[in-house]
Amino acid sequence: MTPLAPSLSIRDEERRQRAGHGGAVVWITGLSGAGKTTLADALQRTLFDLGCQVFALDGDKVRNGLCADLGFSLPERAENIRRIGEVAHLFCQAGQIVIVSAISPMRADRARVRALVPAPQFIEVYCRCPLAVCEARDPKGLYRRARAGQLAEFTGISSPYEAPEAAEVVVDSAAASVDDGVGKVLARLRQMKIIKAAQYQGE
Numbered sequence: 578m579t580p581l582a583p584s585l586s587i588r589d590e591e592r593r594q595r596a597g598h599g600g601a602v603v604w605i606t607g608l609s610g611a612g613k614t615t616l617a618d619a620l621q622r623t624l625f626d627l628g629c630q631v632f633a634l635d636g637d638k639v640r641n642g643l644c645a646d647l648g649f650s651l652p653e654r655a656e657n658i659r660r661i662g663e664v665a666h667l668f669c670q671a672g673q674i675v676i677v678s679a680i681s682p683m684r685a686d687r688a689r690v691r692a693l694v695p696a697p698q699f700i701e702v703y704c705r706c707p708l709a710v711c712e713a714r715d716p717k718g719l720y721r722r723a724r725a726g727q728l729a730e731f732t733g734i735s736s737p738y739e740a741p742e743a744a745e746v747v748v749d750s751a752a753a754s755v756d757d758g759v760g761k762v763l764a765r766l767r768q769m770k771i772i773k774a775a776q777y778q779g780e
């Protein structure tokens with residue numbers, strides 16, 4: 578009897594043909610309240626409706642399970658990003674478009690994930706929003722608690738955020754709509770030939 582082929586014999590191109598698109602990691606970084614989750618959700622919906630295999634990994638949710646043992650010190654955030662990066666990389670190898678939304682405040686931590694994922698497949702998205710706007714939005718009341726001294730090491734208040742210097746996509750969530758942000762990421766996915774031009778025509 579012919580032995581079953583090991584799964585290693587499945588080439589990336591075969592996965593791409595079956596899915597109709599390539600794998601990618603769309604990594605959304607930004608302050609709490611900048612709009613990362615909102616953008617990730619809208620992007621996931623759009624890609625799903627286009628027929629793509631897409632999955633969103635939100636930092637907040639991952640912290641309920643995979644990273645439940647981690648707090649918010651800089652070394653713990655680094656470990657959080659390392660784990661999310663490894664998982665995203667695996668999904669990407671499986672041919673999925675993975676959307677990560679995590680504050681991921683330190684450049685070095687993001688650079689390590691970038692080094693893991695082949696260049697055209699890693700798309701860093703800076704969800705840019707002034708701290709004052711994030712604080713005014715305060716969707717979870719965390720800034721209020723941080724200002725009151727009830728939440729230690731809060732990003733932007735008592736813990737650093739290093740903005741990307743060369744993100745593939747920059748989305749200004751205080752000035753542009755969620756749809757604008759989705760459009761910019763889709764344009765990049767098309768430009769990098771992750772999705773086909775026919776899968777997304779607008780810009």
Ligand SMILES: Nc1ncnc2c1ncn2[C@@H]1O[C@H](COP(=O)(O)OS(=O)(=O)O)[C@@H](OP(=O)(O)O)[C@H]1O
Nearest residue numbers: 609610636637649654657679680681729730731732
């Ligand atoms: N101290 C402190 N600093 C920042 N954020 C805090 C903190 N404590 C709790 N939270 C909540 O945790 C969410 C951020 O988790 P992340 O995994 O994205 O953070 S990180 O990437 O490891 O920095 C973050 O989610 P978002 O508001 O969606 O960004 C907060 O809801």
Ligand SMILES: Nc1ncnc2c1ncn2[C@@H]1O[C@H](COP(=O)(O)OP(=O)(O)O)[C@@H](O)[C@H]1O
Nearest residue numbers: 608609610611612613614615716750753754755
């Ligand atoms: N252009 C925009 N993009 C994303 N979010 C926006 C935008 N404009 C306003 N918002 C609002 O900002 C808030 C951001 O919350 P959220 O997406 O949870 O941010 P984060 O995940 O970065 O903490 C939401 O209430 C969202 O409706």
